[in-house]
Amino acid sequence: MTATEQRHKPRRKVPFLRKPAFRMLFLLPAGAALLVGLNAGLQLLGADAPLKIDRFPQVHGMLLVLSFVGTVIALERSVALNKAWGYTSPALLGIAGLLLISPLDLRIGKTVLLAGTIAMTLVYIPLWRRQYDNVVLIQILGAVAAVAAAALWLRIPGIPILLPFLVAFVVLTIAGERLELARIGIASPAAEPLLLAAGLALLSTTLATLLWPAAGYPLFGMVLLALVAWLVVYDAARKTIRSQGLPRYIAACLLAGYGWLAVAGVVLAVHQGPLTGSAYDVAIHAVFLGFTISMIMAHAPVILPAVLRKPLPYTSGFWAPAVLLHLSLAVRIGLGDAAGIHGAWVAGGVLNVIAILLFAAMAVRQATHAQKDPA
16 A cells, blocks of 8 residues: 555544543543542641551652643543554553552552653654644653653652652643643744743753752753743733633633742742752642642633543632632641641641542532533
């Protein structure tokens, strides 16, 4: 068969790839990773966690960032690719989460986690070839950071050293998505090249934090602040915050998330090595709670229906967990970490967990309620 014939050959459809039940399967282990990760968070706070298993705090960070958030991102990209092999990535990342919380040797789960991040990176290659788009290229940079984090975790047990790589993964992935969603309203031709340059700089300084930490961490923090500036200037959230309903809710979550990302950028910029103590707690939770979870809350009513082919109607009730998340994080960081009030640190952390669980419960209720409607 010639190359021309191959191009015009009809694509073989794989109907089960579009079935909601098939796609939902990949979110089940991600949900387990989220629940165990939150349980581990309570253990680390010294709060009364439902399960008290020593292994959970050891895998807390990687479980939430790569097994939970990573699976959600990989599933979204696999849906965009629409190829059966693409679902290898969310499958491996989800299975890795289950292995990490099992009694098996941690190296098994770590190895599968690395395989999952590599598979996620491979999914981006055909997506890139479709359009040669900056959006995909920026997300590829994030996926490379995820591979590096998973690979280093096989040799370096300390998460603080891996923090810049994990930050780069979520920030670059989300920045790429925001560029895609905001592109219509961006008038400046310099916007996309600026974001791509910032993405390349962030990945480069991520490597620098490992090789030359004294210079790498301040540079990483400054580049992170530059990315925040781009998001604030070019994202449509500054305009849609004046609207009503879902657009206003999304904009509020986005802007609050950018604020927390700026806090993390400042903390990283004033340190010359891996973060410890209160500084580590501020940076990691500003990024992965204040920024990442806020992004998930913002995009869930829009992206989850597209991924799962199930409606998730917006309700004003979504404001409750979103506001609780940010207020509790302010208590945890402002009074707990900055002022050194241990009780506020614990209370804020517990309320962080409640906010996430409340949003998850409301999202499930909205989704199931919508399925019962005649429409």
